Amino acid sequence: MKIAVVLGTRPEIIKMAPVIRELEQRHADYFILHTGQHYSYNLDRVFFEQLKLPKAKYNLEVGSSSHGEQTAKILVGVERLLQIEQPDVVLVEGDTNSVLGAALAAAKLRIKVGHVEAGLRSYDRRMPEEINRVLADHCADYLFAPTPKARTILLGEGLAEDKVFMTGNTIVDAVNQNLKLAQTKENTLKSLNLKPKEYFVVTLHRQENVDSRDRFTSILDGLDKVAADFGLPVVYPVHPHSRRRMEEFHLKPQNITLIEPADYLGFLQMERHARLLLTDSGGVQEEACILGVPCVTLRDNTERPETIEVGANMLAGASSDRILECTKMMLGHTNRWTNPFGDGKAGSRIVDILEAN
Numbered sequence: 438m439k440i441a442v443v444l445g446t447r448p449e450i451i452k453m454a455p456v457i458r459e460l461e462q463r464h465a466d467y468f469i470l471h472t473g474q475h476y477s478y479n480l481d482r483v484f485f486e487q488l489k490l491p492k493a494k495y496n497l498e499v500g501s502s503s504h505g506e507q508t509a510k511i512l513v514g515v516e517r518l519l520q521i522e523q524p525d526v527v528l529v530e531g532d533t534n535s536v537l538g539a540a541l542a543a544a545k546l547r548i549k550v551g552h553v554e555a556g557l558r559s560y561d562r563r564m565p566e567e568i569n570r571v572l573a574d575h576c577a578d579y580l581f582a583p584t585p586k587a588r589t590i591l592l593g594e595g596l597a598e599d600k601v602f603m604t605g606n607t608i609v610d611a612v613n614q615n616l617k618l619a620q621t622k623e624n625t626l627k628s629l630n631l632k633p634k635e636y637f638v639v640t641l642h643r644q645e646n647v648d649s650r651d652r653f654t655s656i657l658d659g660l661d662k663v664a665a666d667f668g669l670p671v672v673y674p675v676h677p678h679s680r681r682r683m684e685e686f687h688l689k690p691q692n693i694t695l696i697e698p699a700d701y702l703g704f705l706q707m708e709r710h711a712r713l714l715l716t717d718s719g720g721v722q723e724e725a726c727i728l729g730v731p732c733v734t735l736r737d738n739t740e741r742p743e744t745i746e747v748g749a750n751m752l753a754g755a756s757s758d759r760i761l762e763c764t765k766m767m768l769g770h771t772n773r774w775t776n777p778f779g780d781g782k783a784g785s786r787i788v789d790i791l792e793a794n
């Protein structure tokens with residue numbers, strides 16, 4: 438069986454890495470197709486280097502543009518290469534435009550689609566990711582659900598039971614595989630002058646937050662309040678999209694340490710030793726929960742409700758007062774909860790399922 442692994446952005450590289458490692462170990466017939474949605478060194482190549490992933494066979498270099506244009510370029514480019522390569526299965530991960538474009542291209546060519554991290558729903562259609570994940574799920578022949586809830590959602594949408602496989606989330610594999618390596622990055626904290634449990638880490642890049650001047654301003658105010666109230670550093674590796682908006686809106690947070698996007702091992706090290714994480718990222722909500730670090734989510738909803746149910750996460754939205762309030766509440770709770778995202782063997786399970794079908 439020939440497998441095409443399609444990816445295009447930072448979280449897809451990180452979460453697909455355990456599947457790629459498994460395919461490598463089994464000497465499977467596969468190739469990587471990079472859409473080029475992310476292209477800056479610190480959103481792309483650094484992860485290939487650090488996670489020791491094989492180079493992509495193809496890179497479509499679609500770059501940045503509007504949703505329609507970017508997705509269209511991915512659709513056309515992926516279709517062309519799938520016609521040349523004729524794989525049996527196309528694997529995609531998550532909810533980006535790369536996932537939608539690739540899943541659609543494959544489904545129209547009647548090539549089977551495997552969707553890793555299927556069945557997540559925020560029920561918020563203002564998010565481009567929600568549209569992408571729903572459509573990708575409905576194009577897919579293999580739906581790799583990370584949790585029982587995701588499986589139930591897929592079945593509830595009428596997707597056939599024999600297409601849905603409960604595998605756990607590959608982010609657990611990624612954290613387990615890379616945590617040891619991350620210890621070699623102790624200098625990350627030192628170089629930022631941070632002491633374990635005496636700082637906060639922030640990520641904030643989602644379109645509905647940073648493209649709105651009001652929401653972005655209010656969230657940054659909330660983070661300023663957290664820094665001032667606790668008298669501790671708040672470190673924010675700024676995604677280039679957020680950096681652009683910050684400049685455009687002339688936002689200059691006073692108490693927050695702004696740094697460049699971090700490499701994965703450095704970021705894992707920062708996450709693991711943080712007192713608490715504040716984020717609108719999907720992957721960071723999961724990693725916080727897996728690492729036993731409390732999380733405050735800077736959104737009104739989440740497609741990762743398991744993190745809230747186990748007591749690892751709270752939704753603060755964009756209100757500055759609520760961000761401070763939720764931070765205090767989360768720090769008043771226990772950090773002991775059960776990881777709902779599986780046993781860290783999702784990568785091998787996914788490859789087993791593909792090989793058996």
Ligand code: UD1
Nearest residue numbers: 446447448474475476477480501533534535565566677678
């Ligand atoms: C995309 C995904 C989002 C995911 C995020 C991971 C979609 C709709 N969004 O958002 O779900 O959480 O990736 O980080 O697919 N840019 C660079 N360098 C790059 C890539 C982007 O500077 O390598 C800048 C450009 O100014 C670009 C902007 O970031 O216009 C947005 O990039 P884009 O890929 O469209 O979306 P993300 O915000 O990265």
Ligand code: UDP
Nearest residue numbers: 447448451674698699700701704718719720
């Ligand atoms: N991440 C990273 N460096 C950073 C910020 C995040 O390596 O500076 C990692 C993080 O550990 C997680 C992934 O990027 O695994 C999450 O990606 P992102 O927040 O870009 O996308 P989302 O998960 O929201 O789709």
